[in-house]
Amino acid sequence: MVNGSVYRHVLADIVTGVTPDITDARPLQLRIADEIRAQIETGRLPPGIQLPTLDELAEQYECSLAASRKAVDLLKQQGLVVSRQGRGNFVRQRASARRHGIERYAKSRWRGDAGQAILVAEGESQGYAVDQILRELGEVPAPPVVAGKFGLTPGTPVWVRRRTTLIDGRPNQLADSFYELDVVAGTRIQRQDTGPGGGFARLEEAGHVLAEISEEWSVRMPTTPEGTTLGLPAGTPVIDLTRTTYTATGRAVEVMLAVLAGDMTEFAYRFPIPE
Amino acid sequence: MVNGSVYRHVLADIVTGVTPDITDARPLQLRIADEIRAQIETGRLPPGIQLPTLDELAEQYECSLAASRKAVDLLKQQGLVVSRQGRGNFVRQRASARRHGIERYAKSRWRGDAGQAILVAEGESQGYAVDQILRELGEVPAPPVVAGKFGLTPGTPVWVRRRTTLIDGRPNQLADSFYELDVVAGTRIQRQDTGPGGGFARLEEAGHVLAEISEEWSVRMPTTPEGTTLGLPAGTPVIDLTRTTYTATGRAVEVMLAVLAGDMTEFAYRFPIPE
DNA sequence: TAGTGGTCTAGACCACTAG
DNA sequence: TAGTGGTCTAGACCACTAT
Numbered sequence: 001m002v003n004g005s006v007y008r009h010v011l012a013d014i015v016t017g018v019t020p021d022i023t024d025a026r027p028l029q030l031r032i033a034d035e036i037r038a039q040i041e042t043g044r045l046p047p048g049i050q051l052p053t054l055d056e057l058a059e060q061y062e063c064s065l066a067a068s069r070k071a072v073d074l075l076k077q078q079g080l081v082v083s084r085q086g087r088g089n090f091v092r093q094r095a096s097a098r099r100h101g102i103e104r105y106a107k108s109r110w111r112g113d114a115g116q117a118i119l120v121a122e123g124e125s126q127g128y129a130v131d132q133i134l135r136e137l138g139e140v141p142a143p144p145v146v147a148g149k150f151g152l153t154p155g156t157p158v159w160v161r162r163r164t165t166l167i168d169g170r171p172n173q174l175a176d177s178f179y180e181l182d183v184v185a186g187t188r189i190q191r192q193d194t195g196p197g198g199g200f201a202r203l204e205e206a207g208h209v210l211a212e213i214s215e216e217w218s219v220r221m222p223t224t225p226e227g228t229t230l231g232l233p234a235g236t237p238v239i240d241l242t243r244t245t246y247t248a249t250g251r252a253v254e255v256m257l258a259v260l261a262g263d264m265t266e267f268a269y270r271f272p273i274p275e
Numbered sequence: 276m277v278n279g280s281v282y283r284h285v286l287a288d289i290v291t292g293v294t295p296d297i298t299d300a301r302p303l304q305l306r307i308a309d310e311i312r313a314q315i316e317t318g319r320l321p322p323g324i325q326l327p328t329l330d331e332l333a334e335q336y337e338c339s340l341a342a343s344r345k346a347v348d349l350l351k352q353q354g355l356v357v358s359r360q361g362r363g364n365f366v367r368q369r370a371s372a373r374r375h376g377i378e379r380y381a382k383s384r385w386r387g388d389a390g391q392a393i394l395v396a397e398g399e400s401q402g403y404a405v406d407q408i409l410r411e412l413g414e415v416p417a418p419p420v421v422a423g424k425f426g427l428t429p430g431t432p433v434w435v436r437r438r439t440t441l442i443d444g445r446p447n448q449l450a451d452s453f454y455e456l457d458v459v460a461g462t463r464i465q466r467q468d469t470g471p472g473g474g475f476a477r478l479e480e481a482g483h484v485l486a487e488i489s490e491e492w493s494v495r496m497p498t499t500p501e502g503t504t505l506g507l508p509a510g511t512p513v514i515d516l517t518r519t520t521y522t523a524t525g526r527a528v529e530v531m532l533a534v535l536a537g538d539m540t541e542f543a544y545r546f547p548i549p550e
Numbered sequence: 551t552a553g554t555g556g557t558c559t560a561g562a563c564c565a566c567t568a569g
Numbered sequence: 570t571a572g573t574g575g576t577c578t579a580g581a582c583c584a585c586t587a588t
Binding site (some may be wrong): 302303304338339340341342345359360361362363 | 575576577578579580584585586587
Binding site (some may be wrong): 329330344347358359360362363364 | 554555556
């Protein structure tokens with residue numbers, strides 16, 4: 001607003017001598033961002049369309065390039081806009097969301113020769129191509145959360161399967177499953193391919209009657225490496241999920257720690273109202 | 276990196292003639308942000324402590340003010356840092372999270388003369404002071420999602436109670452409950468104070484046997500007004516929750532659309548593995 | 551009043567994309 | 570090669586906080 005600026009939004013104040021109204025008193029970058037957001041929400045700028053370039057916005061709003069850039073940055077942080085270097089800024093397309101319901105754990109899905117691993121079955125039932133990449137397989141010291149669920153002291157060696165799930169080719173989940181060593185000894189959970197029905201089927205074969213699942217989750221912004229690994233656009237939160245599987249005797253036999261891409265995920269739970 | 280810059284991180288490249296390694300090749304703002312993040316994660320910069328000022332960072336990393344500011348901006352977007360104008364930038368304190376479990380719907384909590392509204396009971400059982408502000412009470416056209424749950428055509432008049440929940444004085448939830456008109460006719464759900472046990476108790480009194488709850492949610496970044504209303508620090512996502520309450524006959528009698536502050540919320544579900 | 555973060559201008563060069 | 574977003578410097582003034 002200074003430095004010999006000749007921009008109209010400043011001159012207007014000087015020339016008219018009018019105290020700008022509340023809207024105009026807000027920072028310029030916010031006003032620009034709000035106007036663009038309004039156009040997105042009303043559909044005047046539909047998903048996938050290119051925004052005016054930063055240069056055009058600067059000209060249109062009679063401000064500097066840095067100001068128009070900052071306005072678009074705000075929209076990126078809110079997940080409304082994505083930018084592709086060298087091409088432009090675009091109204092974000094809503095990613096295809098995978099729906100996670102209780103029914104994805106149904107025994108009928110993973111039992112039997114045609115059984116599928118949970119992660120695969122839940123994707124395919126919704127028409128998504130699902131892939132898994134095994135990132136790590138072996139013994140590690142139990143992280144505190146895992147140790148707590150198993151009733152172990154942190155650091156006790158446990159078995160881990162770390163994998164990245166891809167949905168329609170895009171990574172959407174980092175999922176690390178932990179098991180106590182005696183539970184997986186001699187099972188295919190220690191092999192790369194767990195076989196039909198995945199880990200759940202192997203646990204049942206080993207004599208553990210799976211009965212209950214506990215899911216606990218919270219939400220946060222990704223760290224830089226997580227954002228890179230999951231290919232998250234700016235302004236995309238992640239979900240921290242801890243899933244614990246219990247046997248009929250109440251023993252925790254698997255703990256899964258997962259980080260899910262927030263823009264590809266919906267959860268659904270339906271349950272009776274407790275007494 | 277140009278314009279007659281005399282910063283050492285540039286000169287180093289020129290003087291040594293060495294291609295910088297991968298770490299150094301990354302943008303300066305990212306490297307600064309990463310170094311600070313590492314200090315936060317290792318505990319060298321514990322929660323609540325003030326970061327070096329932007330001027331100090333600029334001097335320390337021998338860069339411009341704008342670059343150090345941008346680095347701190349990145350950390351704010353990741354929810355690791357909050358800034359207070361005129362005071363400084365601070366390592367973020369983890370907000371006290373309210374845990375939402377299935378048991379918060381237990382009939383024993385809202386039945387009887389001492390019954391509490393769900394929103395209040397779930398907070399108090401965890402030692403939080405919970406307040407509610409009623410923002411709107413009356414008839415509105417049914418939003419599409421709500422109409423879908425009730426089996427109405429969108430726009431049909433329905434009853435709404437819009438309220439803001441505060442936990443320990445901080446707003447953490449915008450919760451709008453919708454009802455079909457014939458369901459609330461003549462009940463205290465149309466009054467400001469719904470009475471002991473809240474809406475659930477009134478529905479049961481009116482002859483609806485509440486049986487099941489469906490919760491569906493997804494995650495996103497807040498809009499500017501939501502961020503302001505909920506007092507969200509930068510880098511805080513929100514949770515979109517749709518809760519539908521069904522009677523024993525399968526009728527949807529209440530639909531609640533809520534927006535929850537992501538930094539104050541944990542969810543927990545425990546359920547039997549379906550056949 | 552001094553210090554700190556917030557907004558903004560002005561302008562350079564780099565990295566990537568498309569024709 | 571032209572166009573677009575990304576990074577960065579340099580410096581001004583404003584808004585808020587503490588002393």
